[in-house]
Amino acid sequence: xxxxxxxxxxxxxxxxxxxxxxxxxxxxxxxxxxxxxxxxxxxxxxxxxxxxxxxxxxxxxxxxxxxxxxxxxxxxxxxxxxxxxxxxxxxxxxxxxxxxxxxxxxxxxxxxxxxxxxxxxxxxxxxxxxxxxxxxxxxxxxxxxxxxxxxxxxxxxxxxxxxxxxxxxxxxxxxxxxxxxxxxxxxxxxxxxxxxx
Ligand code: GRF
Numbered sequence: 001x002x003x004x005x006x007x008x009x010x011x012x013x014x015x016x017x018x019x020x021x022x023x024x025x026x027x028x029x030x031x032x033x034x035x036x037x038x039x040x041x042x043x044x045x046x047x048x049x050x051x052x053x054x055x056x057x058x059x060x061x062x063x064x065x066x067x068x069x070x071x072x073x074x075x076x077x078x079x080x081x082x083x084x085x086x087x088x089x090x091x092x093x094x095x096x097x098x099x100x101x102x103x104x105x106x107x108x109x110x111x112x113x114x115x116x117x118x119x120x121x122x123x124x125x126x127x128x129x130x131x132x133x134x135x136x137x138x139x140x141x142x143x144x145x146x147x148x149x150x151x152x153x154x155x156x157x158x159x160x161x162x163x164x165x166x167x168x169x170x171x172x173x174x175x176x177x178x179x180x181x182x183x184x185x186x187x188x189x190x191x192x193x194x195x196x197x
Contacts, residue, residue, distance in 0.1 A: 002029035002183040005072040007080040008036050010114075012043020014078035014099060017172035018179060019050045027176065029183040033070045035063060037082045060085050067092075074182055077136065078175065081113060086138055094144070094189050096136035097182065099175045101166050103148055104132040108141035118159035118166075127154040129162060131170045133178035135189065144194045146178045146187060 004022075006015050015034065021027045034047035039056045047054035053070070057063045064087070067075065077084070077098040089096065100108055102117050107129075112120065121129050130150035137143035149170045156162045181187050181196060188195045 002073045003032045003071055004029045004074045004076060004179070004183075005033040005035060005067055005070065006031055006043075006047075006076045006078050007082075008034065008041055008043035008078050009038050009081040010041055010043065010079045012041065012046045012078065013167060014171055014175050015043045016046050017176050018076065018078065019046065019052070021176045021180070023050070027180045027183050029074065029179065033066065033072065035066070037080070043079075058082075060088065064088060064091065074179070076175070076179060079114075084136060089136055089138060094135045094187075097146065097175075097178055098134055098136050098141075098143070099171055099178075100132045100134065100141055101129075101163065101171060102132065103128075103130045103150055104134065104141055104145060108132075110140050112141065115159055115163060118163045121153070121162055122156070122159040127152065129153050129166060131166055131174050133174050135194070137192075144189050144192050146181070146194050147174050149174050 008015050031052050034054045035057050036044050037058050044054040075096045107117050107120050128150050132148045133146045135143040153162050186197050188197050
C-alpha cells in the first residue's frame with residue numbers, strides 16, 4: 001500500500017477529504033504522517049482524531065528525516081504554505097502532489113497562494129475559475145498537471161465566496177481523485193505531461 005504524508009498549514013479540509021477517502025478504502029493508500037509548519041493548524045487535530053501521527057516540523061532537514069523514517073512513498077501538499085527545497089523535490093521526483101486553487105497557468109506562480117489567488121481572480125473579473133492538481137517541480141506551480149476542473153464563478157460577489165465555492169465544489173474531490181490515480185499506479189509522466197493510463 002502507498003504510504004502517504006500530507007503536509008498542511010491550515011484548517012485541513014483537503015486533508016480531511018483524504019482521510020475520509022483512505023478510511024473508506026476509496027484510495028488504496030495509508031496516510032502515515034501529517035506535518036504542519038504551523039503549530040496552530042487545525043489540520044493537526046483532524047489527523048490526531050483519525051489516529052494519524054501529527055507533527056509540527058519547521059526544519060526541512062528534520063522533515064526529510066521523518067519522511068524517510070516513515071518510508072513515505074507519496075507527499076501531498078494540501079494547503080502547505082512553506083517553500084519546498086530543491087533537495088526534497090529531487091528526492092521525490094513526481095511523487096509530490098500539490099493542489100492549487102486556480103486553473104494553472106492562470107493565477108499561479110510566486111505570490112499566488114491562499115486568498116491571494118482569489119483576490120486576483122476577483123479583481124480580474126474572470127467568469128470561470130477552478131483548481132489544479134499537479135506534481136511539484138522546481139518551478140512554482142509549474143510541474144506536470146494531473147487534473148483540472150473549472151466552475152462558473154460569475155455569481156460570486158467576493159474573493160472569499162470564490163474561495164469557498166472552489167474549495168467545497170472542486171478541490172476536495174479533485175485531490176482525492178488525483179491521489180487515488182497515483183495509488184492505483186495510473187499516472188505516467190512523459191515530457192512533462194501526465195498521461196492517465
Ligand atoms: C486550499 O484552497 C488549497 O488549494 C490552498 O490552501 C487551501 C487549504 O485549505 N493551497 P484547507 O487547509 O485544505 O482547508
